[in-house]
Amino acid sequence: MTEQKRVTEMSNDEIKEEVRKAYAKVAQPTSSCCGTGTRSDYAKALGYSVDDLPESVIESFAGCGNPTALASLKEGEVVVDLGSGAGLDVFLAARQVGPSGLVIGVDMTPAMIEKAKDNAEKLGVKNVEFRFGEIESLPVDDESVDVIISNCVINLAPDKSKVFQEAFRILHPGGRMLISDIVLEASLPQETRDEVASYTGCLGGAILKEEYLQLIRDAGFTDVRIISEASFNIATSAKIEAFKPRS
Numbered sequence: 001m002t003e004q005k006r007v008t009e010m011s012n013d014e015i016k017e018e019v020r021k022a023y024a025k026v027a028q029p030t031s032s033c034c035g036t037g038t039r040s041d042y043a044k045a046l047g048y049s050v051d052d053l054p055e056s057v058i059e060s061f062a063g064c065g066n067p068t069a070l071a072s073l074k075e076g077e078v079v080v081d082l083g084s085g086a087g088l089d090v091f092l093a094a095r096q097v098g099p100s101g102l103v104i105g106v107d108m109t110p111a112m113i114e115k116a117k118d119n120a121e122k123l124g125v126k127n128v129e130f131r132f133g134e135i136e137s138l139p140v141d142d143e144s145v146d147v148i149i150s151n152c153v154i155n156l157a158p159d160k161s162k163v164f165q166e167a168f169r170i171l172h173p174g175g176r177m178l179i180s181d182i183v184l185e186a187s188l189p190q191e192t193r194d195e196v197a198s199y200t201g202c203l204g205g206a207i208l209k210e211e212y213l214q215l216i217r218d219a220g221f222t223d224v225r226i227i228s229e230a231s232f233n234i235a236t237s238a239k240i241e242a243f244k245p246r247s
Contacts, residue, residue: 006194007204012158015199016134019156020109022200027060027086027111043088053091057119060086060112063151064202064237065180068092070227076100077146080170082135082163082179083107083153087116087128093149094128104145105130106138136162140170150179152237155206156199164219174246177221178239183209186234203235216242 007015039061043050047066050058068089073079073096081090084105093103105128107113116130133139135150136159148167157163167177182202198204209226216224221242229238 004196007196007199008190008194015158015205016108018196019200023062023085023109024111026062027109027115048088048092050088053088054119054122056115056122057086057088057091060115061088062202063089063180064182065151065239067149067151067178067180067239068096070239070241071147071149071176071178073097073101073147078144079103079147079149080138080140080145081105082138082148082150082167083156084116084130085109085112087119087130089149089151090116090128090130091119091123091125094125097127099127101127103128104140106133106135106140108132108134136166138166138170142169143172145170146172146175148175148177148179150177150181152181152202154179155182155202158205160207160212161215161218164216164221168219168221168244171244173244175244177216177242177244178227180237180239181212182206183212183236183238184234185209185231185236188234206235209236209238212238213240216240220244 039058040050043058043061047069073093075098077097079093084090084107090103090105113130113132120128131139154163184206192198193204213224222245224242227239227241229236
């Protein structure tokens with residue numbers, strides 16, 4: 001049996017493949033990544049109202065916040081969800097932007113894209129699209145989006161600076177980004193960073209809070225701020241807002 005590489009020995013593509021394999025399992029209803037209790041319980045604890053949604057929408061939820069509750073979405077807006085999974089945030093955003101709006105979910109896991117499309121069909125939702133792709137290279141046109149949301153996904157990206165550059169590229173001038181993600185208050189032990197399970201579990205790939213915020217600023221965003229946060233030891237679930245300048 002071949003010993004698994006440490007994360008620090010892997011290329012970015014190898015890391016992404018480990019993430020893809022892990023979240024293909026999360027797409028299965030028997031999988032769990034959120035501790036004890038049901039996914040519905042977990043979503044409700046984060047402030048979601050999910051009682052009117054099919055279980056297939058909720059059973060693969062693996063977020064760490066509720067970005068749609070904070071994004072102040074408006075009728076007719078175009079929204080992109082980075083790492084959309086089975087579509088929970090996409091469907092909730094679609095309700096807010098209405099039939100004249102559009103919500104695009106981007107995910108690099110084929111099983112999640114397939115599940116999200118099946119869920120859209122079950123719900124009869126027409127103002128959504130699910131696109132296969134990586135968040136470091138978004139399949140979305142330049143300056144075509146009003147709002148970007150993301151829920152506990154960017155920490156999984158090996159090149160976070162590229163993610164924020166891509167987010168900046170696709171936003172209209174004056175557009176905004178509202179994301180929930182795991183950041184760190186202090187550096188992780190090296191052995192934790194080296195563990196694949198720690199990385200795919202949204203901890204090993206997390207970076208220091210100030211470093212994370214600076215990457216957003218470096219991409220060109222302004223008014224970058226943490227709206228709220230909840231700390232768990234050295235990890236923090238942070239809700240972050242940022243804007244693309246109008247000119």
